[in-house]
Amino acid sequence: MAAWHKSDECILLKLFLLFLLPITILNAETPEKRVYALMTIKDYRQAYEEARQLVEHHPHSKGVWEAYIQALAKFGEEEQMVAAWERFLSLFPEEKENRILLESMAWGVIENGERSSSPIIRTYALLGAFFGQDAKGVEILRKNLRDSNAYIRGIALELSSSLRDNALQEEVLHLFKTERDCHVRLAAIKAVGEMKIRQSQSDLVAIVANDRARAEEKAAAIESLVNLLETPKRSEINKLANSKRAGLRELACQVVAHTGEGRDVDLIIPLLRDCCADVRCTALQVLGLLRINEWEGKPIQELIASQVEDPHPQVAVTATWVLTLNHPEQGQKAFEKWLNHQNRDVRLFAGAALASSGQYGYPFIVDAFRQTGDSYLKMNLALGLISQREECSEACKAIYQSLTNEKERWMWEQKGLFRYIAPSKVKYSVLIPNxxxxxxxxxxxxxxxxxxxxxxxxxxxxxxxxxxxxxxxxxxxxxxxxxxxxxxxxxxxxxxxxxxxxxxxxxxxxxxxxxxxxxxxxxxxxxxxxxxxxxxxxxxxxxxxxxxGSRSSIPFLTDRLKESHQTLRIIVASSLLQCLYH
The missing domain is CATH 1.25.40 (Serine Threonine Protein Phosphatase 5, Tetratricopeptide repeat)
Known part of the structure; x- marks a missing residue:
């Protein structure tokens, strides 16, 4: 006997739907159901043709018109679909909020856009699929994660990373393992952590341990691993802390900080004198976050004395922050030289660290705020004052003046624990226009x-x-x-x-x-x-x-489905779905 193939099953299913099912349909006297059968097997052209003929023979049948509109949506005939919808409403005005038809038309526009050869139009379709928050949208995103265009893969990946569907997780994991485009690969490394894809853990560790991996990829891999390692064993942390790879030693620090427990701090203390500045800096962050004020009878200021004078500014400033949390007077005095550093990036990083010291940075932060001539440093110190509800009127005035007078672009800079406003270094992205x-x-x-x-x-x-x-x-x-x-x-x-x-x-x-x-x-x-x-x-x-997402906008949006530009129609469809699902 010949082997049974899956294709044979598909043929039998089509035969059943096209020949046996119509017998039942005729008995039930519901001619439009054949149209639905054809749509079930995705023969949208034939479904459209038969629905069109049915409308000619049954012009006053509500069921026939509904099938016709849905067939038009699936076949991608948007102009005819809108015309049919308007004719349907003239016959059945009470159906103006027919949810099934509104959804079908919206998804028809999005699916038609997804089939476009234009990457821009397909991007709008992907966005519509994402906002639709429906299984249909998940399938569109899943399909485009394997698109030949790196830009489309990147968009689909960014949008998929906030979802947890199994189908998307499988595709994201595949992309993480195989992607060659550097921008899409970086997004995939971040996505496996955000989506909690645990099968990626060993590959993430390999990225962190790879000396040839890009710094951005290592940082993203560390962040993803921290998201995946919920309660790591002490033996695992010890192995990381004693690794020959700087990235894995840094990961050990991140994991201990993430757990928020001091039981494994002894594994981190030796890393204060690590040969890698990033590891020293992260180890210091652990001491500050866990509020370690002494170790084995030695006060913290002695333990980190050499780090306060570290030649690497980011290490020295982080050590100064730890010192300030435990010995405010010493720490505030040590901050002074960094706030007057010739390099603006160093000044702003120091300002953010001082602002993060909270009450332990007071009253020095007030003097620094009033004396600095650097508008960005002044603004960041003002935010620190406001967070402590100190000198709020003066701080708000300074912020308003910066908003009014500083015309260059701004951004939030994040370095380690500290976040601060800085002149923008953001580059143009293929994913986000402008x-x-x-x-x-x-x-x-x-x-x-x-x-x-x-x-x-x-x-x-x-x-x-x-x-x-x-x-x-x-x-x-x-x-x-x-x-x-x-x-x-x-x-x-x-x-x-x-x-x-x-x-x-x-x-x-x-x-x-x-x-x-x-x-x-x-x-x-x-x-x-x-x-x-x-x-x-x-x-x-x-x-x-x-x-x-207000339902009151549905009539306005359905009327906009007649727009001549496809991108506008796709956005209309996306917004219509959001109003229906809100």
């Missing part, structure tokens, strides 16, 4: 949020100036990848600007509220500005409406 300006806008918005929380009198004026001077350009993709949110007080300030006399301020305020997912009051502004907007602004407005 990323330097997007990062700048989100950073400034976060600082404005601080002023709002402190109820500073300049907060609302600062927000208004920000919206008036800049075009809010955070795309849907950036919003999906870069999380941001506003405090309640900041929301109140922005909401007040919805009634501003300046049209630009009103629409920008509405877009920010939408980004924060709190734009119910902004929907009318977003919809009103749509008609006269250019295509790029229409994209932002539609994305904003989607972020809000």
């Amino acid at each position: 990323q330097p300006e997007v990062t700048n806008q989100l950073t400034r918005l976060e600082i404005l949020n601080v002023l709002a929380v402190m109820e500073d009198p300049n907060a609302e004026r600062g927000i208004r100036n920000f919206l008036q001077e800049r075009t809010w350009g955070v795309t849907g993709l950036a919003a999906a990848l870069l999380l941001t949110e506003g405090d309640e007080i900041a929301l109140q300030h922005v909401q007040q600007l919805l009634n501003d006399s300046d049209d630009k301020v009103r629409v920008q305020a509405a877009l920010i509220l939408a980004l924060w997912g709190r734009g119910d009051s902004a929907i009318s502004v977003l919809e009103d500005f749509y008609k006269g907007a250019d295509r790029e602004m229409k994209e932002r407005l539609l994305e904003g409406i989607g972020h809000v």
Whole structure:
């Protein structure tokens, strides 16, 4: 007997659906069910042809029209689909919120975009699939993780990393093991940690141990391993701490810091004198985080005396931070030379460390704040003062002046434990269009949020100036990848600007509220500005409406499915799904 193949099963299934099933259909007198049978076997062309003929013979059958619209959506005939939807509503106006048809049309537009040869259109389709939060979207993302275009793989990977579906995890793991493009590979290393893919652990360790691996890959691998190692055994940490590979010794420090327990600190103490500066720095961070103030009868200031004078600035500043936590007067005095260092990066790193010292850096931080002529250092020290609720009025004033006077782009710099505002070094990314300006806008918005929380009198004026001077350009993709949110007080300030006399301020305020997912009051502004907007602004407005996710926007969005530009229709479809699933 010939071997039985899977293809034979598919043939039998088609025969059943096309010949045996129609007998049942005829008995039940539901002719449109044959259309659904054809769609089940993915013969969308034939489903469309038969549905079209059924509409001609049964022009007043609701079931036939529903099947016809869904067949058009699957076949990718968007223009006919919208026309059929309008005809359907003229016959059955009570069906204007038919969820099944609205979903089918939206997914039809997204799936049609996913089949495009244009990478840009496919990117919009992937974003629509992501926001759809549905099994259909997961399948689209999974398929594009193996796309031949590295840009598309990268987008699919970034979007997939926040999901936990098994199918996506398998594809991400495959990409992690096989990817050659450096940008996509770096994203894959981060993704396996975020998605908790434990099968990647041995390969991550190999990256950390590889002297030829890029620094960015090592750092990402360490972060992913820390996410995967929940309660490591002491023997495992000891093996890492005594490894000949600097990356693995650094990983040992990260793991001990992550557990938050002091039982394994003795394994880290010898690493204070490691030959690698990064390892010394990370070991010092462990002492600070776990608040180790002595070791084997020796006070901390003696234990780290040589590190405070380390030739590597990042090690010395971190040691000074540890010293300040335990002996404030000594630590504050040691900070002084670093805050006056000739290198701005060193000054800002030292400022962030001092600001992170909290109450132990007071009162020296006040003097440093008032004396420095470096606007960035002043701003970071001001944030430190505000966190301790010290000299808040003066600190807020300095921050407002920086927001007003400093015109270059900003970013948040993260080095070890310390985060601080710095002149932007963000490079253009293939994943996020205009990323330097997007990062700048989100950073400034976060600082404005601080002023709002402190109820500073300049907060609302600062927000208004920000919206008036800049075009809010955070795309849907950036919003999906870069999380941001506003405090309640900041929301109140922005909401007040919805009634501003300046049209630009009103629409920008509405877009920010939408980004924060709190734009119910902004929907009318977003919809009103749509008609006269250019295509790029229409994209932002539609994305904003989607972020809000109000069912009241469904009629507006369904009417926009007639847009001539495919990218706009895909964004409409994505926003429509968000409103339906909200």
